[in-house]
Amino acid sequence: MITLLQIDSSARDGRSGHDPRGSHTRRLTDHFVRRWLAREPGTRVIGRDVAWDPPRPVDHRWIEAAFTRPERRTPAMAEVLRESDRLVDELVAADVVVVGAPMYNFGVPSPLKAWIDNVVRVGRTFGFDRSREGAPYWPMLPVGKTLVVLAARGDGGYGPGGPLADANLVEASLRVPLAYIGVTDVHSVAVEWDEFADERVAESLRRAEAEIEALVAHLAPPSGPTPMRPVLEPDLETC
Numbered sequence: 746m747i748t749l750l751q752i753d754s755s756a757r758d759g760r761s762g763h764d765p766r767g768s769h770t771r772r773l774t775d776h777f778v779r780r781w782l783a784r785e786p787g788t789r790v791i792g793r794d795v796a797w798d799p800p801r802p803v804d805h806r807w808i809e810a811a812f813t814r815p816e817r818r819t820p821a822m823a824e825v826l827r828e829s830d831r832l833v834d835e836l837v838a839a840d841v842v843v844v845g846a847p848m849y850n851f852g853v854p855s856p857l858k859a860w861i862d863n864v865v866r867v868g869r870t871f872g873f874d875r876s877r878e879g880a881p882y883w884p885m886l887p888v889g890k891t892l893v894v895l896a897a898r899g900d901g902g903y904g905p906g907g908p909l910a911d912a913n914l915v916e917a918s919l920r921v922p923l924a925y926i927g928v929t930d931v932h933s934v935a936v937e938w939d940e941f942a943d944e945r946v947a948e949s950l951r952r953a954e955a956e957i958e959a960l961v962a963h964l965a966p967p968s969g970p971t972p973m974r975p976v977l978e979p980d981l982e983t984c
Contacts (some may be wrong), residue, residue, distance in 0.1 A: 747965075748789045750839035751778055754796050754857035755847045755897075761950070769897035769936045769950065770845030776954055777843050777895060780961040791835050799856035800863045801828055811866055829863040836864050841891045841964065842928065844919060848898045852914040861922050870926040884927030891964060894919050894933040895957070899940035901949075932960055 751774055759767035760775055782788055801807075807829070810822035818826075836842065846853050853861075867873050872883045896915050903913040920931050934956045938945035 749841045750791045753794045753845045754854045770847045773895035774845040784965045795856040800859040802859045803862045843893045886927035890928045891930045896935040898937045901937040
């Protein structure tokens, strides 16, 4: 069974085109998951909404606990890492990670950055040994995971080769740390021109949804004609 982890991070509630002032990235993640389930109906979906349930930012207690060997951790340290453990477990279980990542001040929303900081963790998702000269770090996640970044931007030209490409920190802020822990198969689709609310954003949305459909067709070959209900984690909010 394929497991898909859907992460939403927009501060906007709802989906554009469906709810007043809804989120473009929530619209894109929903479109991706619906198309995926149409082709792979037995997929297990884990929903993680970091905007509405933000992970605790890393602090001095988290650092102390994470860099203490597991056998030496106190119960208090284990409690500090409990949320991080849950987030890492979700990532380890996932074959496909779909992230809705709106651009806020050129980067990702702070709850999404907190998620990154909680899952890029020594001893769980990357290894470190200072005695390994020249290669002290190595990824620990199982191989074969795919990352799909679905972004939204207020202006145009942030894509590769565009006039604002150097100011786009969104895709890199996900691609680089997740590659560090072992996720190297990365795909991205974006909506632009949101601030202008004209035909440009409408066309960008149409293009993005078409790109998503092509990407799903590439990543998820059809497995059969009989539809089934997706298997959802009972204690996680799907979005």
